[in-house]
Amino acid sequence: MTEAAIEVKGLSFGYGQTPVLEEVSVAFPANRFSVLLGRNGSGKSTLFNIVAGLQKYKKGSVKLMGKERSNMSFSDCARVLGFLPQFHKSVFPFQVKDVVLTGRAAFSVFSPGKSDREKVVQAIEELGISHLADRPYTELSGGEQQLVMIARVLVQHPRIILLDEPTNHLDVYYQTYVLEKLKKLTENNLTVIAIMHDPNMAFLYADQCYFMKNRTVVMPSIEPDNHADTFLEYVYDVRFTTVMVNNKLMVVPKV
Numbered sequence: 198m199t200e201a202a203i204e205v206k207g208l209s210f211g212y213g214q215t216p217v218l219e220e221v222s223v224a225f226p227a228n229r230f231s232v233l234l235g236r237n238g239s240g241k242s243t244l245f246n247i248v249a250g251l252q253k254y255k256k257g258s259v260k261l262m263g264k265e266r267s268n269m270s271f272s273d274c275a276r277v278l279g280f281l282p283q284f285h286k287s288v289f290p291f292q293v294k295d296v297v298l299t300g301r302a303a304f305s306v307f308s309p310g311k312s313d314r315e316k317v318v319q320a321i322e323e324l325g326i327s328h329l330a331d332r333p334y335t336e337l338s339g340g341e342q343q344l345v346m347i348a349r350v351l352v353q354h355p356r357i358i359l360l361d362e363p364t365n366h367l368d369v370y371y372q373t374y375v376l377e378k379l380k381k382l383t384e385n386n387l388t389v390i391a392i393m394h395d396p397n398m399a400f401l402y403a404d405q406c407y408f409m410k411n412r413t414v415v416m417p418s419i420e421p422d423n424h425a426d427t428f429l430e431y432v433y434d435v436r437f438t439t440v441m442v443n444n445k446l447m448v449v450p451k452v
């Protein structure tokens with residue numbers, strides 16, 4: 198069996214008295230591209246924020262590469278996990294290369310060295326945005342900013358990256374570009390887990406899809422002969438027609 202990069206067991210969480218996650222148990226396999234889907238407000242970002250340490254959990258267990266998250270120091274976590282949150286706004290017109298460099302902050306405190314800058318150049322090249330390196334981040338389009346933020350996570354050289362809607366704001370060219378990059382990263386000992394809203398893009402690129410429903414995570418086998426349409430109707434409250442394209446399941450809402 199593949200080792201779990203992230204293993205969540207019996208996790209429950211709420212904001213005040215409102216429960217959002219109830220008894221969530223899920224294991225995201227190492228060195229794979231996994232995608233988490235589900236309706237707006239179903240708790241996807243909350244689960245990512247807990248795994249990334251932005252929200253504290255009281256009930257359940259969250260393990261990163263086999264270690265309990267709550268027992269890990271900030272720098273231990275930064276070595277293991279990189280996180281791209283859903284919203285990231287900068288008001289300061291820093292150059293793109295400096296914004297990416299801040300991804301090294303957990304390692305170099307306030308005095309980044311030559312190797313940190315080399316990693317920045319590498320990550321910027323990796324995402325094909327070298328032409329943006331000297332531009333002020335605040336003057337970039339939403340999609341360009343998204344690519345810069347992904348480079349900022351990569352520069353951390355973590356074992357796992359969590360991305361909350363990485364294809365948000367991207368046109369179809371860059372959606373496929375980023376998803377291909379993310380999938381490729383898993384060939385180099387990296388685990389990628391992303392929240393996405395487009396089931397078809399997820400089915401095209403992910404090794405495994407997970408869905409949030411009724412405050413927990415469910416992982417069906419998405420195959421047409423496995424009643425995928427019934428399952429997706431349960432998740433999204435929308436009726437779907439399913440078709441196979443190049444051996445991949447594709448869905449369209451029934452109109």
Ligand SMILES: Nc1ncnc2c1ncn2[C@@H]1O[C@H](COP(=O)(O)OP(=O)(O)OP(=O)(O)O)[C@@H](O)[C@H]1O
Nearest residue numbers: 212217235236237238239240241242243244283409
């Ligand atoms: N800081 C907060 N305080 C109180 N309630 C919150 C907070 N953040 C999220 N919620 C609520 O928790 C629920 C889950 O929100 P969450 O952002 O995790 O969902 P999501 O699946 O990521 O949604 P989306 O797809 O719209 O981004 C929602 O009902 C939301 O209103």
